Amino acid sequence: MSGRLTIIGLGPGNVEQVTPEASRAVAEATFFYGYKPYVDRLGLRDDQQAITSDNREELTRAQEALEKAAQGYHVAVVSGGDPGVFAMAAAVCEAIEAGPDEWRGIELGIVPGVTAMLAVAARAGAPLGHDFCAISLSDNLKPWDLIELRLLAAAGAGFVIALYNPISKARPWQLGRAFECLTAVLPGTTPVVFGRAAGRPDERIRTCLLADASPDMADMATCIIVGSPETRIIRREGQAPLVYTPRSATGPRR
């Protein structure tokens, strides 16, 4: 008997940014696996059951959810933002590939959501208005050297860079080192946006220049957008500045 597993993206945390598709998927499932703060947002019914776990237990969570679905239940795995961006969809795929054959028979659905960088960008202007990349600064699952290589490659080629998982108690020095790397390639006048809880009542969006960016401006719930050399700031009286990257770009810097 093989059930259903739906991986649901809940968006950045504002209920107005949860898609109707995600709301319907939540209404239809019976068992909910996820990081506690995300599951707590759901307002489950009495006939629905939450199984919450810690932030760093993605693979175990994915396996437990797949086991439950393989028993014939309709199971949901919930993610903040979009489940495909540094979140649960990859963990579930990893578990399926390494797991028993029957897990490949589970009906798998993935519901996309508004990922953090889009919500932060919308509050700042249009910093992602041209070619951009997203890099997780967590070196739990990849070597730090690889992260530095990617930061340098991306900045050197003129990509705007969105940094996910910028800092945590267990990873205190990485963000400072990332700013040092970027400063070696980018002008100190490059705009940097620190976005926390975008679209929520406790939202905090802060813009500064790369030369003034400091790790203590971020915490683990912050998404940071580092501009390219083309990124600009428009000052406005009585309103926050607009940060944007023009749609046009000039030739390679050789």
Next chain:
Amino acid sequence: MSGRLTIIGLGPGNVEQVTPEASRAVAEATFFYGYKPYVDRLGLRDDQQAITSDNREELTRAQEALEKAAQGYHVAVVSGGDPGVFAMAAAVCEAIEAGPDEWRGIELGIVPGVTAMLAVAARAGAPLGHDFCAISLSDNLKPWDLIELRLLAAAGAGFVIALYNPISKARPWQLGRAFECLTAVLPGTTPVVFGRAAGRPDERIRTCLLADASPDMADMATCIIVGSPETRIIRREGQAPLVYTPRSATGPRR
């Protein structure tokens, strides 16, 4: 007198993927500026007015919308997907920066949406499960050399690559050239996902290997996701394969 301008992301085209925030923003505005197919989705009321224009007239459209808002009206500019990703938010910011001072006084709001690569990824598995970038293949506003430089830098550093605006009647050869560039850096076995109309009734998601990827698999409404060397394909009986990029990665390839 200074009005309001809201730039609204309508998501990939499935009404279930329009956020409540976007629906509310549509309900509140009076004048709607946008590319005709997007505005046509809105189902406007009799007291709301659509001003549609062609796909390549973003800056003129932004200026007209700002002029209307500056007259005190509540104006909306609509985008498919997310307005901050190769869409109208950057065009409006450009127009504000170059325009009369009073445009900076307009109350500007941006409503994020699910951008195409997220919708395509959700239908394919989790191809964006690790560090990734988004590149527009249009060389209307940037030189082709810069696009090649970015493709090579991104592929060489192990980013998954989402290609927006891959091909059009006016840009027939660029996608083939992009595949050639990528083939010089990536294994021919790298998975490639062609996603068209993700989440819509006419959806078409197709997965192949880079060695077999061909420009005729795409049109202007396709978003293409080119994996990294780490990206994997899980075959499933009776279901489409899952394409995913693991959360972990090994060291830099030197």
